[in-house]
Amino acid sequence: MDYIKAFIIGGLICVLVQILMDNTKLLPGRIMVLLVCTGAVLGAIGVYEPFLEFAGCGASVPLSGFGYNLWKGIKEAVDQDGFIGLFRGGFKMAAVGTSAALIFSYIASLIFKPKMTK
Numbered sequence: 001m002d003y004i005k006a007f008i009i010g011g012l013i014c015v016l017v018q019i020l021m022d023n024t025k026l027l028p029g030r031i032m033v034l035l036v037c038t039g040a041v042l043g044a045i046g047v048y049e050p051f052l053e054f055a056g057c058g059a060s061v062p063l064s065g066f067g068y069n070l071w072k073g074i075k076e077a078v079d080q081d082g083f084i085g086l087f088r089g090g091f092k093m094a095a096v097g098t099s100a101a102l103i104f105s106y107i108a109s110l111i112f113k114p115k116m117t118k
Contacts, residue, residue, distance in 0.1 A: 009058030032063055039067025069093045
């Protein structure tokens with residue numbers, strides 16, 4: 001049942017983003033930033049944690065989950081290290097996801113022929 005719930009919640013997030021892309025003139029990069037900031041803000045006000053417990057990976061895999069992880073890392077680092085944690089915390093929590101994205105995109109560029117736009 002957890003798989004089905006995660007699939008439905010993640011799919012609903014993707015549907016909402018697709019509707020936003022189709023009905024506005026926002027560029028995809030700006031929509032991604034909006035998702036990350038939304039996850040961080042919802043985490044800061046305490047809404048994202050219960051949503052994450054309910055939806056599981058359906059809430060943690062989209063970019064809103066990345067924003068929540070950034071916020072959570074910054075909050076923990078600020079509690080532990082003070083002001084300097086504001087700059088270190090996001091890197092600590094998001095390092096695995098960022099590293100995986102870089103490694104897999106590099107592997108994909110080796111397998112496929114990337115085309116540069118003119």
